[in-house]
Amino acid sequence: MPKLGSVRDGYCKEQVVQSGLRGMFTSQCSFKIWKDGYCKIHHPESVAIREAKKAKLYEEKQKNDPWNIISIYREKLDKANARILELEWLLKERDEEH
Numbered sequence: 001m002p003k004l005g006s007v008r009d010g011y012c013k014e015q016v017v018q019s020g021l022r023g024m025f026t027s028q029c030s031f032k033i034w035k036d037g038y039c040k041i042h043h044p045e046s047v048a049i050r051e052a053k054k055a056k057l058y059e060e061k062q063k064n065d066p067w068n069i070i071s072i073y074r075e076k077l078d079k080a081n082a083r084i085l086e087l088e089w090l091l092k093e094r095d096e097e098h
């Protein structure tokens with residue numbers, strides 16, 4: 001077993017979180033180097049691609065989420081209601097002047 005925090009030659013330098021009997025700890029990734037000292041999974045390029053895909057999926061999900069659609073309309077409705085109250089108040093003010 002290599003010491004915790006030590007970097008094994010030929011292996012990806014990413015520290016990954018693991019859960020063991022004593023809880024969570026980090027250890028060096030067990031995949032071999034693909035390029036620039038990282039495996040295919042942890043190479044910054046791969047990570048960026050994965051993040052972009054995740055962000056896109058999240059965006060799609062958000063767009064189609066009925067709760068999100070409702071909240072957009074609710075916001076519009078709140079604004080409309082506020083405007084109605086304002087106009088009603090103005091009308092009342094005007095009526096009281098006469």
Ligand SMILES: [Zn+2]
Nearest residue numbers: 012029039042
């Ligand atoms: Zn790795």
